[in-house]
Amino acid sequence: ELKVEQNPLFLSMQEGKNYTIYCNYSTTSDRLYWYRQDPGKSLESLFVLLSNGAVKQEGRLMASLDTKARLSTLHITAAVHDLSATYFCAVEYYGGSQGNLIFGKGTKLSVKP
Amino acid sequence: GAGVSQSPSNKVTEKGKDVELRCDPISGHTALYWYRQSLGQGLEFLIYFQGNSAPDKSGLPSDRFSAERTGGSVSTLTIQRTQQEDSAVYLCASSPHEGRRNEQFFGPGTRLTVL
Numbered sequence A: 001e002l003k004v005e006q007n008p009l010f011l012s013m014q015e016g017k018n019y020t021i022y023c024n025y026s027t028t029s030d031r032l033y034w035y036r037q038d039p040g041k042s043l044e045s046l047f048v049l050l051s052n053g054a055v056k057q058e059g060r061l062m063a064s065l066d067t068k069a070r071l072s073t074l075h076i077t078a079a080v081h082d083l084s085a086t087y088f089c090a091v092e093y094y095g096g097s098q099g100n101l102i103f104g105k106g107t108k109l110s111v112k113p
Numbered sequence B: 001g002a003g004v005s006q007s008p009s010n011k012v013t014e015k016g017k018d019v020e021l022r023c024d025p026i027s028g029h030t031a032l033y034w035y036r037q038s039l040g041q042g043l044e045f046l047i048y049f050q051g052n053s054a055p056d057k058s059g060l061p062s063d064r065f066s067a068e069r070t071g072g073s074v075s076t077l078t079i080q081r082t083q084q085e086d087s088a089v090y091l092c093a094s095s096p097h098e099g100r101r102n103e104q105f106f107g108p109g110t111r112l113t114v115l
Helices: none
Strands: A004-007 A010-014 A019-025 A032-037 A043-049 A055-058 A061-066 A071-076 A085-092 A101-103 A107-112 B005-007 B010-013 B019-024 B031-037 B044-050 B065-069 B075-079 B088-095 B110-114
Touching: A004 A085, A010 A019, A019 A032, A019 A085, A032 A071, A043 A055, A043 A061, A071 A085, B005 B088, B010 B019, B019 B088, B019 B110, B031 B075, B044 B065, B044 B075, B075 B088
Parallel strands: A010 A107, B010 B110
Antiparallel strands: A004 A019, A019 A071, A032 A043, A032 A085, A055 A061, A061 A071, A085 A101, A085 A107, B005 B019, B019 B075, B031 B044, B031 B088, B065 B075, B088 B110
16 A cells, blocks of 8 residues: 655744655655645645646745655745644555545644744 | 535534534535544545445444445435544545546534543
């Protein structure tokens, strides 16, 4: 079955700093999704990456997908407190028994002044 | 409404009681999913419906859990004889499941507390 690993699982950043969250997966897939979850809230779709080399940007967040390396990154530029949330990557995969979006465990991001 | 809706938003029940959780997907979405999320944890897949196909029930943790989807739209997740370990947020998502884009759109969740 497909395994999806995110790291780090916890990230404490200072405002203004840059950082990258990594999402590795174990089996071939060329579609990957990033979601954001605020405390006590549901998941909100952030990025949809549908092919190798796909890059999407929204504000201070940029996501990319390298299907050959089985790796997606979520890069945070000049972090602000509003970005504090948990970020999940999810890989589309039809070969297992886990539904067709396999989620990572999430990265809890805390941005401090 | 435009999004996925779930009801109730909160449910408190006593151990041993049965509960039903409801999900209304986005109109026209053929795929519907149920997940469970315990406090501070990731998502645990429960069950997946796609069109008229037999559901993928491989994630249901025990035979106390069941789900149905009537008319290809509304879904109900039923937990019989609830246990304290069933306490969690139950999330429903729907997807258009068309072409190359199968993004899931999540509802607000039902927070279940079993006393």
